[in-house]
Amino acid sequence: MKPTEPQTKLSRRSFLKVSGAALLLLSGGGLYRAVDQGVFSTSKGPAYEPWAIHAVNQADLSDKAPERLVHYAILASNAHNTQPWLFRVHADRIELYADLSKNIGTMDPYFREMNISLGCAIENLCLAAQAHGFEPNVKLLDGDIDQAKVATIDLSPSSPHSSPLFHMITKRHTHRGAYDSNKPVSVALLNEMSTLSDHASSAKLLLHTDQQMKEQLGSLIVQATEAIVHDADQARDSHRWYRHSQDDIHRFKDGTTLDATGNSTLVRVFGKMLSISEKSSNAYWLKSTKEVHIPTASAYGSIVLATRSKAQLLEAGRLWQRIHLWATSKGIALHPLNQVNERLDREQQMNLTPHFGDALRSIVGGHGEHVFLFRMGYARDQALPSPRRSADEVQLQ
Template sequence: MGVNIRSAPRAEAAHEPRISRRTVLTGSGAALVVIALGSTRRADTRGVFDPAGGQAFAPWTDWQAEGQDVPIALVSAAILASNAHNAQPWLFRVQDTSLDLFEDTSRSLGSLDPFGRELHIGLGCALENLLLAAPANGYEHKLLLGPDPADPGHVATVALSPGRAEETELYSAIPHRHTNRYPFDTSRPVSNSSLTTLGALNDEPDVRVHWFTSRAERDRIHELLAGAAADINADPEQSYDNGPRWLRQDKQSIEHHRDGLTLDTMGLAAAAVLAAKMLPDPGPEEAGRAWLASVHEQAGTAGAFGILAVRDDRDRAQRIRVGRIWQRIHLWTTVNRLAAQPMNQLHERADREAQLGLRPEYGAALEELLGDPGWRALFTFRIGHPTQQAPPSPRRPVPRVLTT
């Protein structure tokens, strides 16, 4: 079965402004031109001078702040976890001898995640960070996956008892792990030994890691991802949930929401980020074309693709376990100077097909890719050698994610 790469037509020249984004970005003096077009005030409000400044980014540096309550320190680590669109779908209840993790369904990705797959994976990522932080802060822990019969939103209880303090390299990597959306270095393949070590991080019998490393395999996944991205872009609900709903384009929005995606985290070249901040915001069509171009570039520069698979892709506990394994993989790549990025457009379209009763084009493609009867593809990602270091994303502080 084939899925064609789709591309949106270029806008007619007559409709382009006299000085277009394309003109600005391709000129040799791009930065100077953009600054000349804007004002110092706009540059400041759009975060040109200090893109990772402000309290929205403080959790990355304050996660081990002296004087904070010790169980709270575990939450400080948990909130720095990987999660789809930086929606941060978690709540925590902290007690002297235990921590409880809950779903925050108000932070669902809507039409991109109609069955909660990405929400549950993100919760698994937060749980893994929390469990890594427990021994580092002098706790032994016992995990009990939920739900609590009295609360369907309950995900897990972590019982805590005094233990010997012990930090691991994965724990130490927590504040340095960021999703890298830049193109990867195609001249440097990911070694087989790295893939073997990453696969060995999976200690869950109901989770499998499948690697796709050959040129033909990577090209096929590139093709599928491009097609899925085009279909997301053409679906009004998915396009909105994928873009405007979670995009924070200025400092005021970033500080207010403390979640979502920023222009600095989108993997754009420096001149493109500057233009996006200083020029008027693009319309939906232009923004959609830019996102499709990014997906093409990201998928086309993957050193390897990985798919995490489970027996039952609708089982919440298995999704949580996949999140834990993904967080572990992402932290290991951080320690070893590799880059990683979730690329779940295939799953988002497969879920949308199931939600709307459409022909399972992408669901069938995932089955074909996996070629492993009895297993279901749940999560796709790319890894490779970075060309640039990824910046941090905004995070809600601990007080905002506590519940009683």
């Protein structure tokens, strides 16, 4: 059965109602609040400058300072937009550290998502290094899972080589909105995506395109989202990264925002004008998962590992970043849906019945240990950027 297409068009009557409500909200003090909440300054201001200043041009690529590479590393995909990275830059190497203060608590008790996020930064850094005339040699440090120093990237002089993926770094954004259910990702592109796994890496990509498997995964994702919403600790730890006010966005320069949810302009305007509680935010997340994310997914992808060590989680991150950059170059939208893994980790932490753990093991079979899940499709509109801390703010002296 074909998934029901989400309702995206307003009737004339609904449009008039919405327009009238908008005028009421914007009248009097509402106009002041609209300005204060950034209704008229979407994706603008200090928190978004890192995306704008990295236009790829010859002057940029001629800058051989290793510090320049950090500017690209910070634009990597990362869990809950926590940006859990710190860099120490030397003349011939860059050291990467986990910023343990950015852990998501009960949403990531074993630092799975944190280390995957750090792997994404490594991939961006290596692509930037090659484009700027360095040959990167990555050494992953496979110590304790929460060890602060995670990698050293040695840099030796080389001929500049700009990968097509490098040029996608400033264009890549997570798209959390509806995808076009009438436009599936082609088999040829799925086959090309499946080749992105590095044969030397332990991280491997599995694609799920069978309708029965898609329905099974969709149901599992909804169940996991419901479980998180009804788990007071996880609900709190997830919501505390939501940045609603304009002041918070530009003060923290991290976290999730209403603009990055993939909603229509009208929904985002109303959302910014209203106060959003943890309960209402989580209820909306669950509703979007059920009515938008699952029904419009063209296919799903999983990243699996031989074992879930820190070094292999970093490799998983490198693979995810590579996949996302490649997909951006093909016009394919991607969206991590890691609720099932977040519940698996919670089951282990609390010694609960392994409902989600057993389900994931059944799905991947003997291919390895499941650590990451995402959906894909063709988006109907452009994804908006998330806030970013600047390169200067994440460098250690």
